[in-house]
Amino acid sequence: MYREASDYGSCVRMFCAVGDILAATKIALSSSDPQACFTIARYFEGEGNISDAILYYSKSGRLTHAIRLAKDNNFDQQVMTMSLMSSKQIMIQSAQYFEQKGKYDKCVQLFSRGGNKRRAMDLALSHNLGHLIEDVASGVGDGDDPEVLKSSVSFLMQNQQYEKAIEIMIGLG
Numbered sequence: 590m591y592r593e594a595s596d597y598g599s600c601v602r603m604f605c606a607v608g609d610i611l612a613a614t615k616i617a618l619s620s621s622d623p624q625a626c627f628t629i630a631r632y633f634e635g636e637g638n639i640s641d642a643i644l645y646y647s648k649s650g651r652l653t654h655a656i657r658l659a660k661d662n663n664f665d666q667q668v669m670t671m672s673l674m675s676s677k678q679i680m681i682q683s684a685q686y687f688e689q690k691g692k693y694d695k696c697v698q699l700f701s702r703g704g705n706k707r708r709a710m711d712l713a714l715s716h717n718l719g720h721l722i723e724d725v726a727s728g729v730g731d732g733d734d735p736e737v738l739k740s741s742v743s744f745l746m747q748n749q750q751y752e753k754a755i756e757i758m759i760g761l762g
Contacts, residue, residue: 598624677703
């Protein structure tokens with residue numbers, strides 16, 4: 590009945606209730622239905638199967654749930670990957686998570702992509718992440734904080750990376 594109505598979420602819920610997880614998983618995978626994937630993700634989370642829960646939360650489009658679970662279980666690579674596919678707000682939240690953990694390369698990237706270029710530049714400079722400064726500066730455009738540009742060009746000049754400094758200045762006009 591549920592299958593005929595294409596109510597895959599209810600089908601998955603039913604199979605989980607009777608303990609046929611293999612059938613529930615097959616339906617979630619074959620249908621790619623967000624509700625079906627979310628339902629099986631909740632089941633896996635309840636059972637403590639964190640990796641599968643994260644996978645199915647991600648497939649359901651519920652990245653906030655997937656990232657929360659990944660953070661709670663220190664799956665930092667998954668936090669980073671999913672955060673880069675998320676909204677700017679989630680990127681900033683994940684950047685703060687990585688900053689608290691002392692993983693500055695990841696937090697600089699997320700602060701930059703999340704729109705907080707000043708914080709990204711401050712962290713890159715204070716933690717000597719020269720390889721990321723160009724990335725932060727190259728993303729600066731009209732309307733962005735001129736201090737970010739000034740800091741990046743200054744850093745590059747001090748480190749005798751004149752071509753990169755000039756490229757950034759030319760790119761901004």
